[in-house]
Amino acid sequence: MCYDLIVIGGGPAGLAAALSAYENGLRNILIIERDKELGGILNQCIHNGFGLHYFKEELTGPEYAGKFIKMLGDTNVKVMTDTMVLELTKDKKVHCVNTADGYQILNGKSIVLAMGCRERTRGAISIPGTRPAGILTAGAAQRYVNIEGHMVGKKVVILGSGDIGLIMARRMTLEGAKVLACVELMPYSGGLQRNIVQCLHDFDIPLYLSHTIIDIEGKNRVEGVTIAEVGADRKPIAGTEIHFDCDTILLSVGLIPENELTKTADIEMDGRTNGSVVYENMETSVDGIFACGNVVHVHDLVDFVTAESQKAGKAAADYVLNGEKEKSDYISLANGSGVGYTVPQKIRKSADEAEIFFRVRQIFKNSAIVVMDGETRLAKFNREHLAPGEMEKIKIPNALMKKITSDKLTVLIEEA
Amino acid sequence: MYDVAIIGSGIIGSACAYRLSRFKLKTVVIEKNNDVCCGTTKANSAIIHAGYDPEPHTLMAKLNVEGSAMAKEICETLDVPFNQIGSLVVAFSEEEAQTVKALCERGIANGVPGVRVIERDELKALEPNLSDEAVCALLAPSAAIVNPWEYGLAMAETAVRNGTEIMLEAEVSSIEKTDSGWKIHTAKGDVAAKYVINAAGVHSDDIHNMVADETFKIIPSAGEYYLLDKSEGTRVSHVVFQCPNKDGKGVLVSPTVHGNLIVGPNAIGSEKDDTATKTASLDFVREKAVKSVPSIAFRENIRNFTGVRAASTIDDFIIEFAAENFLDVAGIKSPGLSAAPAIAKMAEEMLIENGLKAEEKDSYIDKRTHIVFKHLSAPVKNQVIYQNPAYGRVICRCETITEGEILQALNSPIPPVSLDGIKRRAGSGMGRCQGGFCGPKILEIMAKFKNTDYENILQDNTGSYILTAPTKNGGKN
Numbered sequence: 039m040c041y042d043l044i045v046i047g048g049g050p051a052g053l054a055a056a057l058s059a060y061e062n063g064l065r066n067i068l069i070i071e072r073d074k075e076l077g078g079i080l081n082q083c084i085h086n087g088f089g090l091h092y093f094k095e096e097l098t099g100p101e102y103a104g105k106f107i108k109m110l111g112d113t114n115v116k117v118m119t120d121t122m123v124l125e126l127t128k129d130k131k132v133h134c135v136n137t138a139d140g141y142q143i144l145n146g147k148s149i150v151l152a153m154g155c156r157e158r159t160r161g162a163i164s165i166p167g168t169r170p171a172g173i174l175t176a177g178a179a180q181r182y183v184n185i186e187g188h189m190v191g192k193k194v195v196i197l198g199s200g201d202i203g204l205i206m207a208r209r210m211t212l213e214g215a216k217v218l219a220c221v222e223l224m225p226y227s228g229g230l231q232r233n234i235v236q237c238l239h240d241f242d243i244p245l246y247l248s249h250t251i252i253d254i255e256g257k258n259r260v261e262g263v264t265i266a267e268v269g270a271d272r273k274p275i276a277g278t279e280i281h282f283d284c285d286t287i288l289l290s291v292g293l294i295p296e297n298e299l300t301k302t303a304d305i306e307m308d309g310r311t312n313g314s315v316v317y318e319n320m321e322t323s324v325d326g327i328f329a330c331g332n333v334v335h336v337h338d339l340v341d342f343v344t345a346e347s348q349k350a351g352k353a354a355a356d357y358v359l360n361g362e363k364e365k366s367d368y369i370s371l372a373n374g375s376g377v378g379y380t381v382p383q384k385i386r387k388s389a390d391e392a393e394i395f396f397r398v399r400q401i402f403k404n405s406a407i408v409v410m411d412g413e414t415r416l417a418k419f420n421r422e423h424l425a426p427g428e429m430e431k432i433k434i435p436n437a438l439m440k441k442i443t444s445d446k447l448t449v450l451i452e453e454a
Numbered sequence: 455m456y457d458v459a460i461i462g463s464g465i466i467g468s469a470c471a472y473r474l475s476r477f478k479l480k481t482v483v484i485e486k487n488n489d490v491c492c493g494t495t496k497a498n499s500a501i502i503h504a505g506y507d508p509e510p511h512t513l514m515a516k517l518n519v520e521g522s523a524m525a526k527e528i529c530e531t532l533d534v535p536f537n538q539i540g541s542l543v544v545a546f547s548e549e550e551a552q553t554v555k556a557l558c559e560r561g562i563a564n565g566v567p568g569v570r571v572i573e574r575d576e577l578k579a580l581e582p583n584l585s586d587e588a589v590c591a592l593l594a595p596s597a598a599i600v601n602p603w604e605y606g607l608a609m610a611e612t613a614v615r616n617g618t619e620i621m622l623e624a625e626v627s628s629i630e631k632t633d634s635g636w637k638i639h640t641a642k643g644d645v646a647a648k649y650v651i652n653a654a655g656v657h658s659d660d661i662h663n664m665v666a667d668e669t670f671k672i673i674p675s676a677g678e679y680y681l682l683d684k685s686e687g688t689r690v691s692h693v694v695f696q697c698p699n700k701d702g703k704g705v706l707v708s709p710t711v712h713g714n715l716i717v718g719p720n721a722i723g724s725e726k727d728d729t730a731t732k733t734a735s736l737d738f739v740r741e742k743a744v745k746s747v748p749s750i751a752f753r754e755n756i757r758n759f760t761g762v763r764a765a766s767t768i769d770d771f772i773i774e775f776a777a778e779n780f781l782d783v784a785g786i787k788s789p790g791l792s793a794a795p796a797i798a799k800m801a802e803e804m805l806i807e808n809g810l811k812a813e814e815k816d817s818y819i820d821k822r823t824h825i826v827f828k829h830l831s832a833p834v835k836n837q838v839i840y841q842n843p844a845y846g847r848v849i850c851r852c853e854t855i856t857e858g859e860i861l862q863a864l865n866s867p868i869p870p871v872s873l874d875g876i877k878r879r880a881g882s883g884m885g886r887c888q889g890g891f892c893g894p895k896i897l898e899i900m901a902k903f904k905n906t907d908y909e910n911i912l913q914d915n916t917g918s919y920i921l922t923a924p925t926k927n928g929g930k931n
Contacts, residue, residue, distance in 0.1 A: 122848035137846035140836040161757040171913030188921040258917035
């Protein structure tokens with residue numbers, strides 16, 4: 039039994055990819071989801087703000103997922119929930135396990151990787167101190183609070199001002215906890231501006247920029263935390279220590295695309311994104327295996343995830359119905375000054391047009407995004423405000439694609 | 455009245471319990487924490503040393519070599535992960551090359567099998583990621599890596615399966631001599647026993663001082679570690695040591711039985727129960743480690759931890775009677791883990807010499823098996839799932855641990871009372887996401903199994919609650 043397409047992951051990326059593949063002609067599609075329900079991380083994101091671009095509405099996470107799950111209901115797409123994929127091979131065999139069917143090896147003519155990402159943990163940044171209960175990643179805390187219905191603490195210090203940390207600062211406060219501080223290593227916040235306002239400012243939660251946690255106390259449960267200012271080298275400055283009595287520390291210190299399966303299939307990876315290298319149609323280095331969503335690069339807006347995943351689904355359908363699109367003639371993308379990475383990393387010369395997503399390395403005001411074609415300037419897009427916490431998108435329309443002469447495009451930032 | 459009371463359920467206490475459980479004796483293990491093997495036993499380098507390090511003619515030397523050989527057998531019998539990967543003590547200078555040679559000679563004197571010095575070319579072929587500054591090394595093929603807490607747990611579980619009792623959360627406050635032996639006052643009540651084994655680790659001097667004048671003092675020495683992601687697990691294939699110094703064996707780099715990379719420890723004076731990690735120590739460990747293996751990717755670190763050694767004012771293991779029928783098995787720092795079964799054998803022999811009636815049981819179960827789902831072949835996986843569908847639900851994605859294995863842990867002879875207790879038995883929550891994904895799921899399974907509120911589930915020791923209260927609209931149970 040061979041599926042036309044197996045989608046690994048039933049969150050927003052997987053849902054959009056499966057629907058798009060269906061809309062583009064595939065009829066034997068399977069979504070494998072490890073949780074008991076579809077929806078992925080959206081199920082625990084009960085705050086609104088999802089879908090402002092895509093649906094022109096302000097939806098909660100579950101509502102956004104719900105719309106796609108409803109659309110799925112009008113198709114014959116199969117879904118296996120409560121099922122874990124253990125291995126993916128290069129020849130598109132999917133090893134998975136669940137209670138009802140046991141351990142199985144399924145075949146797909148095409149695969150879409152939509153496994154999302156995981157949270158960076160305390161160990162990754164070696165925070166010293168004791169190891170008591172009460173230290174959680176913000177996402178794990180969000181799961182306890184929003185899905186299990188239990189509070190994780192009363193007096194909270196949050197490390198990291200990325201969106202998850204900001205959202206949890208507000209959530210914990212609304213549930214009656216006291217959030218004493220949000221502590222951020224960098225001199226700027228990593229989250230969306232609207233979250234800084236709506237989650238910290240509106241609740242009088244102080245934001246300590248250029249600070250980090252240097253000690254955790256408490257034998258069995260957190261009892262306190264010490265923070266300190268950091269210098270340009272991100273190392274603590276002696277004498278700037280501030281102590282907080284608290285019982286909970288939430289960590290929002292980064293997301294890492296979940297690519298264990300990608301690696302078992304020997305797919306080419308990009309060290310800048312921690313995701314797979316993809317072409318303009320979201321195809322990976324292995325023919326017929328596509329990737330989309332947070333597993334390729336960590337997104338801020340689910341609307342972008344949807345658009346990217348629809349591309350992947352369409353490409354999978356195209357691959358199954360019309361065969362592989364020649365890969366060897368491509369333009370590679372490089373990240374120039376001020377730019378951390380680009381997705382895609384490769385654009386086929388035969389592509390009609392391309393969208394390039396990227397993140398900047400620092401905050402830029404009144405600058406321009408410049409695309410170089412080899413040594414020639416291809417395009418320039420002015421921007422008032424660029425920040426690492428806000429993914430950027432530029433379009434290379436057909437007219438510009440036709441002008442490209444070299445094998446390398448570089449995306450860089452030119453300051454005013 | 456018990457025949458033997460063992461104070462402390464770490465690797466030494468558990469090894470003693472395991473040995474004594476062969477006999478028709480009424481034995482009890484008294485443990486202050488809420489689980490066994492919660493102290494130094496779960497926070498060390500996890501190495502079964504070959505035995506070239508201790509001075510010849512010491513107890514450490516004799517029992518290390520004996521214990522290491524016994525360890526291999528016990529781990530096979532009791533299904534404990536044990537991997538005889540061999541160790542290298544690397545010299546980075548001509549002076550250190552002399553140390554390596556001396557260690558080799560000491561190894562031969564101690565009866566260590568197969569030790570020899572290897573030169574630069576052979577060394578580089580064995581360990582390509584070793585620093586180019588490496589001049590030569592002592593190769594000890596008999597050294598092994600083990601799962602140290604599972605080793606202790608397996609012995610404790612087998613003892614329990616054969617009738618040994620365990621008292622948890624039973625901190626000893628005082629001990630008095632009685633006509634028939636000893637009366638131990640614990641937080642869970644009094645325990646009367648004819649013989650007592652003091653295996654209380656960093657607190658073994660405190661226990662000794664309850665029955666006799668001070669003859670030794672524990673000098674706690676903390677060691678801190680990095681534990682790196684499995685992507686670093688093949689950075690080296692042997693245990694890679696640097697030349698030992700006065701504080702100990704120095705910073706090592708080694709694979710673990712789980713496929714991770716462990717780096718550490720340092721050795722710094724500390725408080726007995728202070729297991730906090732400190733920036734200065736972690737920086738020291740990093741600096742030293744890259745001397746051996748420059749390419750270690752520390753950004754792949756998943757956890758840091760500290761273990762406290764029960765070093766003492768005596769240079770050797772203290773296996774002596776503190777008083778009549780009261781045996782200290784104290785000051786057991788490295789090579790304590792390696793020597794454990796030999797230490798327990800010696801303790802047993804000393805008790806028997808002092809009148810302990812050791813009659814072997816008619817039916818004794820010297821076996822432990824458990825299902826490790828990810829290691830099963832596909833057909834066996836399906837057999838297991840068919841018999842018990844819970845094995846078909848993967849809960850810990852990073853380590854591929856199933857609900858079946860979590861229930862297996864909850865149903866084990868010494869049931870866990872915390873998420874970390876489940877971690878130590880089933881292997882969940884110790885992967886790259888450090889329980890972020892599986893934590894809430896395991897908490898739910900445990901609360902359901904114990905028929906208790908979510909707020910009662912502990913992370914590890916008593917008082918380590920995870921959740922505080924239901925949310926305003928929530929609370930499933």
